[in-house]
């Protein structure tokens with residue numbers, strides 16, 4: 001088993017099942033970063049960009065979750081204490097009004 005990475009190949013060691021020392025990534029290197037070669041998917045810049053994108057996606061999902069939670073809470077607050085009959089008469093306008101009142105503290 002060759003534990004040294006071939007300097008002409010992608011400078012990434014891959015660990016598979018029962019492969020405790022790993023092996024060099026067999027993909028063709030396409031970029032040089034800090035004097036070392038990397039294939040497209042192991043390019044540190046590409047990985048960094050992917051992580052940034054992932055974080056942006058998570059942030060967006062967090063924001064959406066937060067918005068949904070706010071919506072659910074507002075709806076709950078707006079219809080609090082209502083009976084089913086009363087609830088059946090609640091219109092979006094009434095909910096808007098209740099939210100407005102909750103926001104202005106009226």
Ligand SMILES: [Zn+2]
Nearest residue numbers: 010025039042
């Ligand atoms: Zn690679």
